[in-house]
Amino acid sequence: xxxxxxxxxxxxxxxxxxxxxxxxxxxxxxxxxxxxxxxxxxxxxxxxxxxxxxxxxxxxxxxxxxxxxxxxxxxxxxxxxxxxxxxxxxxxxxxxxxxxxxxxxxxxxxxxxx
Amino acid sequence: xxxxxxxxxxxxxxxxxxxxxxxxxxxxxxxxxxxxxxxxxxxxxxxxxxxxxxxxxxxxxxxxxxxxxxxxxxxxxxxxxxxxxxxxxxxxxxxxxxxxxxxxxxxxxxxxxxxxxxx
Numbered sequence: 331x332x333x334x335x336x337x338x339x340x341x342x343x344x345x346x347x348x349x350x351x352x353x354x355x356x357x358x359x360x361x362x363x364x365x366x367x368x369x370x371x372x373x374x375x376x377x378x379x380x381x382x383x384x385x386x387x388x389x390x391x392x393x394x395x396x397x398x399x400x401x402x403x404x405x406x407x408x409x410x411x412x413x414x415x416x417x418x419x420x421x422x423x424x425x426x427x428x429x430x431x432x433x434x435x436x437x438x439x440x441x442x443x444x
Numbered sequence: 445x446x447x448x449x450x451x452x453x454x455x456x457x458x459x460x461x462x463x464x465x466x467x468x469x470x471x472x473x474x475x476x477x478x479x480x481x482x483x484x485x486x487x488x489x490x491x492x493x494x495x496x497x498x499x500x501x502x503x504x505x506x507x508x509x510x511x512x513x514x515x516x517x518x519x520x521x522x523x524x525x526x527x528x529x530x531x532x533x534x535x536x537x538x539x540x541x542x543x544x545x546x547x548x549x550x551x552x553x554x555x556x557x558x559x560x561x562x563x
Contacts, residue, residue: 372553420487435489
């Protein structure tokens with residue numbers, strides 16, 4: 331399975347600022363996914379990032395708040411903008427390789443807002 | 445619409461015993477995949493095991509096995525010989541269109557079951 335490096339592992343940010351999370355994969359992958367896990371809850375998909383096209387956002391998530399870049403087949407970033415306490419969550423990237431292979435996740439970014 | 449249900453918010457098991465974590469699902473797609481992930485308190489999501497809807501045999505991976513009952517739409521995770529390190533949150537997830545082209549179909553997760561292994 332792919333090795334996924336996600337940075338930072340955790341951060342504490344001030345309200346109104348932004349945080350960019352990086353996800354690096356050791357092999358080329360078609361689809362990359364960004365999830366949010368609010369405290370005590372399950373994972374919710376934010377968006378799907380396909381190289382060379384705009385990310386596809388799920389209902390309730392907008393590009394202005396969660397801009398995503400996917401410059402190549404091994405890298406993606408998620409920015410969480412205009413941070414508020416409600417953004418305190420774990421953010422995880424995952425990748426899907428060839429057909430028939432399960433998604434694997436990065437180690438997550440634990441974000442806290444002061 | 446996809447739906448995953450995990451009815452056990454918390455489970456307790458004695459070390460070295462087996463435990464079953466329940467998962468039921470709902471989909472109208474005949475082609476789907478079912479997955480189990482483990483999330484320790486550190487937060488990472490660890491893939492454990494998966495079952496395709498067309499797989500004839502139940503999946504097994506070491507101490508993990510998946511009790512797949514298609515007619516009942518259930519995909520329970522069985523952990524044999526529990527260890528203290530198995531204490532974690534366990535999530536069941538489903539993806540429709542499994543086995544075909546990678547279409548970017550989302551994983552839908554259940555609410556999770558917190559497993560505690562007692563010494």
